[in-house]
Amino acid sequence: MKEFIINTDEIANLISSLPADKWDILAPAKDGKSFDYVLSSDKPIINSEAPPSKISFKEYFFPKSETLFYYKREANEISLTEPKFAEKKLLVLAAKPCDAASLPILSKVFNWDYKDEFFNKRVNNSVIIGLSCAYSDESCFCTSVGLDRNNTKGSDIFLTPFNDKQYVLSVVSDKGDSFVKEFLPNLTEFTGTKETKEFIDNKPFDYKKTKDWIAANFENKIWAETGEVCIGCAQCAFVCPTCHCFDIVDENCDLNCGRRIKNWDACQFGVFTKHASGHNPRNSQEKRYRQRVSHKFDYYYEKFGEVLCTGCGRCTRGCPAGIDIGEIVFSISNQ
Amino acid sequence: MPDLIEIAKGLLESKEVSFIIGYTKDRFGRVKPYIAKSVEDANNLMFDHHSIHNLAVYLTRLKIPENGRVGIVAKSCDIKAIIALIQENQIKREQVYIIGMNCSGVVTHSTDEWKKENIQIKCKYCADKAPMLYDAVAGTAEPFEQPDDTQEVLMQKLETMSSAERWDFWAKEFEKCIKCYACRQVCPMCYCEQCLAEKNQPQWITTSPTPAGNFSWNIIKAFHMAGRCVGCHECERACPMGIPLTLLTRKMGMVAGKEFNYRHGMAIDQPTLVGSYNFNDNEDFIK
Amino acid sequence: MNIYKPELVEIKDIIEETPDIRTLRLQFKNPETQKAFAFKAGQFAEYSVFGEGECTFCIASSPTRPEFLECSFKMAGKVTKAMSKLNIGDTMGLRGPYGNHFPIEDMKGKNIVFIAGGIGMAPVRCIIWNVLDLKDQFKDISIIYGARTVADLVYKNELEDWKKMAGVKTVVTVDPGGETPDWNGEVGFVPSIVEKVSPKAENTVAIICGPPIMIKFTMPVLKKLGFKDDDIITTLENRMKCGLGKCGRCNIGSVYVCKDGPVFTYTQMQQLPDEF
Numbered sequence: 001m002k003e004f005i006i007n008t009d010e011i012a013n014l015i016s017s018l019p020a021d022k023w024d025i026l027a028p029a030k031d032g033k034s035f036d037y038v039l040s041s042d043k044p045i046i047n048s049e050a051p052p053s054k055i056s057f058k059e060y061f062f063p064k065s066e067t068l069f070y071y072k073r074e075a076n077e078i079s080l081t082e083p084k085f086a087e088k089k090l091l092v093l094a095a096k097p098c099d100a101a102s103l104p105i106l107s108k109v110f111n112w113d114y115k116d117e118f119f120n121k122r123v124n125n126s127v128i129i130g131l132s133c134a135y136s137d138e139s140c141f142c143t144s145v146g147l148d149r150n151n152t153k154g155s156d157i158f159l160t161p162f163n164d165k166q167y168v169l170s171v172v173s174d175k176g177d178s179f180v181k182e183f184l185p186n187l188t189e190f191t192g193t194k195e196t197k198e199f200i201d202n203k204p205f206d207y208k209k210t211k212d213w214i215a216a217n218f219e220n221k222i223w224a225e226t227g228e229v230c231i232g233c234a235q236c237a238f239v240c241p242t243c244h245c246f247d248i249v250d251e252n253c254d255l256n257c258g259r260r261i262k263n264w265d266a267c268q269f270g271v272f273t274k275h276a277s278g279h280n281p282r283n284s285q286e287k288r289y290r291q292r293v294s295h296k297f298d299y300y301y302e303k304f305g306e307v308l309c310t311g312c313g314r315c316t317r318g319c320p321a322g323i324d325i326g327e328i329v330f331s332i333s334n335q
Numbered sequence: 336m337p338d339l340i341e342i343a344k345g346l347l348e349s350k351e352v353s354f355i356i357g358y359t360k361d362r363f364g365r366v367k368p369y370i371a372k373s374v375e376d377a378n379n380l381m382f383d384h385h386s387i388h389n390l391a392v393y394l395t396r397l398k399i400p401e402n403g404r405v406g407i408v409a410k411s412c413d414i415k416a417i418i419a420l421i422q423e424n425q426i427k428r429e430q431v432y433i434i435g436m437n438c439s440g441v442v443t444h445s446t447d448e449w450k451k452e453n454i455q456i457k458c459k460y461c462a463d464k465a466p467m468l469y470d471a472v473a474g475t476a477e478p479f480e481q482p483d484d485t486q487e488v489l490m491q492k493l494e495t496m497s498s499a500e501r502w503d504f505w506a507k508e509f510e511k512c513i514k515c516y517a518c519r520q521v522c523p524m525c526y527c528e529q530c531l532a533e534k535n536q537p538q539w540i541t542t543s544p545t546p547a548g549n550f551s552w553n554i555i556k557a558f559h560m561a562g563r564c565v566g567c568h569e570c571e572r573a574c575p576m577g578i579p580l581t582l583l584t585r586k587m588g589m590v591a592g593k594e595f596n597y598r599h600g601m602a603i604d605q606p607t608l609v610g611s612y613n614f615n616d617n618e619d620f621i622k
Numbered sequence: 623m624n625i626y627k628p629e630l631v632e633i634k635d636i637i638e639e640t641p642d643i644r645t646l647r648l649q650f651k652n653p654e655t656q657k658a659f660a661f662k663a664g665q666f667a668e669y670s671v672f673g674e675g676e677c678t679f680c681i682a683s684s685p686t687r688p689e690f691l692e693c694s695f696k697m698a699g700k701v702t703k704a705m706s707k708l709n710i711g712d713t714m715g716l717r718g719p720y721g722n723h724f725p726i727e728d729m730k731g732k733n734i735v736f737i738a739g740g741i742g743m744a745p746v747r748c749i750i751w752n753v754l755d756l757k758d759q760f761k762d763i764s765i766i767y768g769a770r771t772v773a774d775l776v777y778k779n780e781l782e783d784w785k786k787m788a789g790v791k792t793v794v795t796v797d798p799g800g801e802t803p804d805w806n807g808e809v810g811f812v813p814s815i816v817e818k819v820s821p822k823a824e825n826t827v828a829i830i831c832g833p834p835i836m837i838k839f840t841m842p843v844l845k846k847l848g849f850k851d852d853d854i855i856t857t858l859e860n861r862m863k864c865g866l867g868k869c870g871r872c873n874i875g876s877v878y879v880c881k882d883g884p885v886f887t888y889t890q891m892q893q894l895p896d897e898f
C-alpha cells in the first residue's frame with residue numbers, strides 16, 4: 001500500500017480545487033445538533049473523533065427514491081425512456097470506516113446474478129476517502145463484525161491522523177491511486193509508523209458463532225423478548241448503511257405520463273410481506289424483528305459470506321424504543 | 336409514599352395486572368421501555384428524567400386481554416395520552432392500572448444531562464408535574480429550571496412570515512423526510528389498524544419519499560392530529576431527520592384551545608372535539 | 623442494462639375464465655424479443671400496467687408454444703384490478719422470466735400426477751401442456767383439479783380436451799355445495815379426491831399447487847400413497863417486488879423465493895423456517 005503524508009491545508013486545497021462542474025463533495029458537517037453527510041458544505045468537518053452521522057451515506061448510492069424509467073402514452077402507444085444519470089463524480093471525504101465498508105457489502109446483493117446498474121454506476125462514479133475513527137460509544141461494535149477503526153474496506157483512499165496538522169494518506173484501490181495521481185501529485189511519501197487509538201468493544205461477539213445460534217433458533221423466546229417493545233418503524237433500516245430493501249411503485253404525472261420508482265422499504269413494516277389476500281407470513285412484530293436480526297447476522301452471511309452490518313450503532317442510537325441490536329447479538333453470543 | 340417497585344410487585348403478585356409497561360435501564364444505564372411480567376421483573380423497573388418515552392403507545396400496540404388489566408408507568412404528559420385513548424374508546428378505564436409518576440422533567444437522549452438546556456419544552460407547560468388520573472402514585476418531583484421555549488420563538492417567526500415563505504419553510508423541512516413512519520409508530524394517538532398511508536385503493540398518499548409524497552404524508556398526519564394531539568413530542572423525538580413536527584400539531588392544539596376551549600386528554604368523560612358538535616362553536620377559522 | 627425496465631407486450635386475446643379470473647394472451651411488441659424470449663415451465667414474470675404498478679404471475683402458457691405468453695390472474699388488489707379493465711390491443715409491460723423451474727428433464731420417463739386447486743392451476747397448466755406436448759417422453763399422466771364451485775373452474779375447454787386424451791386421466795372436482803345440477807364431475811375436496819383416485823407412487827412425480835390449506839391436507843394423503851418427499855413438487859408464493867433477488871421482500875430464511883424458487887420439492891420446503 002502506498003502511503004503519503006498530507007497536510008490539512010492540502011486537503012482544504014483539494015476541496016477548493018476540484019472542478020465544481022465535475023465533482024460533488026460529500027463530507028460530514030454539523031447540522032444543528034447532529035452530524036450529517038452534507039453535499040458541498042462550506043464547512044466540512046474532518047475529525048476522527050466526530051460521532052457517526054445520524055443517517056448513513058447510502059442515500060448517495062441507493063437513493064431513498066430513484067426513478068427507474070419514465071413512461072409516456074400517446075394514442076395507444078407507450079414509450080419508455082431511461083432516467084438521466086448524473087455525470088458528476090462524487091468524492092466522499094472523511095467517511096467513517098463503518099460507512100465505507102457498507103458499499104462492498106451492499107454490492108453483493110446488488111450484483112449477485114442480476115446487476116443493479118443504478119447502484120453500480122453510482123459506486124463507480126465515486127471516490128471514497130475513509131478516515132480512521134477515534135470515536136466510540138455504547139452503541140457501536142465494529143470490531144465484532146470483523147471491522148475496526150482503521151479498516152479500509154470500501155475506501156479508495158484512507159486517512160489516518162498523524163499529528164494536529166497532518167494525516168497519513170494510504171492508497172487503497174486503483175481508483176484511489178488514479179485520483180491521487182491526478183489531484184494530489186505532489187505528496188511526500190510516508191515511511192514512519194502510525195499510531196491509532198484502541199477500540200473498546202462493549203459488546204464483543206463472534207459473528208460466526210452467533211450465526212449458527214440464530215440458524216438453529218428460529219423458534220426461541222428471545223425473539224418475543226426483543227421484539228415486544230419494537231414499535232415497527234423503519235428508523236433502524238433507513239439510517240442503516242447496509243439495509244437495502246425497497247419497494248417499486250408507479251407515480252403518474254398526469255393520465256398519460258409518469259415514472260416507475262424504487263423507494264426505500266423495510267421489513268419492520270407490517271405490510272411489507274402482506275399478500276393481497278390478507279395472508280401475512282410475518283404477522284407480528286416479533287417475527288419482523290426476528291427477520292431483522294436473522295437477515296443481518298444469519299441469512300446474508302449464509303448467502304453472501306458477509307454479515308449485513310458494519311457495527312456502526314446508528315439503528316440503536318436512533319431507536320425510539322431503545323432497542324440495541326448489538327446487545328441482542330451480544331446476548332446471543334453468551335447463550 | 337410506596338415506591339414504584341413495591342407497587343409493581345404487589346400488582347404482579349396479586350395478578351391484578353397481567354403485565355406492567357414501564358421503564359428499565361440497560362447495562363450501560365440507558366433507559367428504555369420494558370414489560371415487567373413477573374415479580375422478579377418488577378425489580379428492573381425504574382423511573383427518572385430519562386424516562387422520556389410515552390408508553391401509552393403500547394396500550395394499542397400490545398395485546399391487552401379484553402377483560403384483563405395491565406399496569407402502566409406514566410408521567411403526567413403520558414397520562415393525557417391514556418385519557419385520550421379512553422375518550423376515543425380505544426381502551427377502557429378498567430383495563431389500565433395507572434402508576435402515576437411525580438416527574439421532574441425529562442431530557443431527550445440517554446447521554447443528555449438533566450439541566451435546563453436539555454429539558455423538554457413540553458415540561459415547561461406541564462401544569463403541576465403531578466399525575467391527574469391514576470390508581471397509585473410514586474416518585475418525587477424535584478424542582479428544575481424551566482427550559483426556554485425555543486419552539487414558541489420559532490412559531491412566532493413563522494406567524495410573521497408570508498404564506499409563500501411559510502410554504503418554503505415547510506417544503507425544506509418535509510424534503511428531508513425519508514418516510515420511515517417513526518412519527519406514526521411512536522405516536523400514542525396513531526393507532527389505526529390500517530393507516531391511510533398503507534391504502535392503495537384509492538391511493539390517498541403517494542408513498543414515495545419525494546417532495547410531493549412527503550408533503551401529503553406530513554400534512555395528512557398533522558391533520559389527523561387536529562384536536563387529538565396530546566403534545567407528548569414523541570414524533571419529533573423519534574424523527575431521524577430532525578423535522579420539527581410538533582410545531583404543526585402544537586399550533587393546531589392552540590387553535591382548538593382558542594376556538595373551542597378544548598384540550599384533548601384532560602377528562603375521560605369529556606366528548607372529543609372531533610366527535611362532538613356545538614352550535615355555539617366558533618367557525619371564524621374557516622375562511 | 624436496466625434490469626427494472628420491462629419489455630412492452632400487447633394483449634392479443636382475453637379469456638374470462640371465472641367471475642374474477644382472467645387469462646391474457648400476450649405478445650411482445652418487438653418480434654425479435656418474442657423470438658428470443660425463452661423460459662421454462664414454472665418460471666414467473668413481473669407484469670405491469672403503467673401508472674398502476676407491477677405484480678407477479680407465473681407464466682401459464684407452455685414453453686413448447688413460444689408464439690405467445692399467457693398469464694391467468696385473480697382480481698386481488700390494485701394492479702390486478704387495473705388489469706381486469708384492459709382490452710385487446712392494450713399495452714402492458716413484462717419483465718422476466720424469473721426464478722427456477724420444474725425439473726422437467728428429471729421427470730422424463732416417469733408417471734406424472736398433477737394436482738391443482740383454484741388459481742393454483744395456472745402454473746400447473748404450464749407444465750401440463752409442456753408435458754403433453756412431449757407426451758411420448760413421459761409415462762402415465764393424471765390431472766386432478768378442484769375449485770370451490772363449477773363457476774370457479776379455470777381453463778374449462780382445456781379440461782375437456784385433457785379428458786379426451788389417451789393416456790391422460792383427468793378428474794375434476796368441486797367443493798361440496800359448489801356443484802350445479804348438470805355437473806358430471808366429482809364432488810369433494812381435493813385431498814379426498816386424490817385419495818379416491820389413488821395414483822400409484824412408484825416411478826411417479828407429483829406436482830401440486832393451490833391454496834395452503836389444500837396443500838396441507840393433501841400432503842399426508844400423498845405420503846400415505848407412498849410418495850417420497852423428493853418426488854412431491856410445489857410452488858411458493860411470497861410477496862414479491864423485484865423478482866431479481868434484491869428488494870428483500872420474498873425471503874424465507876436465507877432462501878429468496880424469487881431466485882431460489884418458486885419451485886420447491888417437499889423435502890426443501892420442510893427445511894425452510896415456518897414463515898410462509
Ligand SMILES: Cc1cc2nc3c(=O)[nH]c(=O)nc-3n(C[C@H](O)[C@H](O)[C@H](O)COP(=O)(O)OP(=O)(O)OC[C@H]3O[C@@H](n4cnc5c(N)ncnc54)[C@H](O)[C@@H]3O)c2cc1C
Pocket residue numbers: 274275276277535666675676677678679680681694695696697698699700701702703741744745858859860861862863884
Ligand atoms: C411467484 C408468484 C406467482 C404468482 N402467480 C400468480 C398467478 O399465476 N395468478 C394469480 O392470480 N396470482 C399469482 N400470484 C399472486 C399475485 O402476485 C398477487 O395476487 C398480485 O400481485 C396482487 O397484486 P395487486 O396489485 O392486485 O394487489 P395489491 O395488494 O394491491 O398488491 C400490492 C403488491 O403486493 C404484492 N402482492 C400482493 N399479494 C400478493 C400475493 N398473494 N403474492 C405475492 N405478492 C403479492 C404485489 O407485489 C403487488 O405489487 C403469484 C405470486 C407469486 C409470488
Ligand code: SF4
Pocket residue numbers: 229230231232233234235236237268315318319320321322323
Ligand atoms: S427496532 Fe427501534 S427503530 Fe427499529 S423498528 Fe423497532 S422501534 Fe423502530
Ligand code: SF4
Pocket residue numbers: 236239240241242243296308309310311312313314315316325
Ligand atoms: S444494523 Fe445497526 S449497527 Fe448494523 S450497520 Fe445497520 S445501523 Fe449500523
Ligand code: SF4
Pocket residue numbers: 237242243244245265266267268291292293295296870
Ligand atoms: S434488516 Fe430488514 S430492512 Fe434491512 S435489509 Fe434486512 S430485510 Fe431489509
Ligand code: SF4
Pocket residue numbers: 518521522523524525560563564565566567568569570571581584
Ligand atoms: S402527534 Fe406527536 S406530539 Fe402529538 S400525540 Fe402524536 S406523538 Fe405526541
Ligand code: SF4
Pocket residue numbers: 511512513514515516517518519553570573574575576577578580
Ligand atoms: S419520523 Fe420524520 S422522517 Fe420518519 S416519516 Fe416521520 S417525518 Fe418522515
Ligand code: FES
Pocket residue numbers: 861862863864865866867868869870871872873878879880881
Ligand atoms: S422479490 Fe425482490 S428479492 Fe425476491
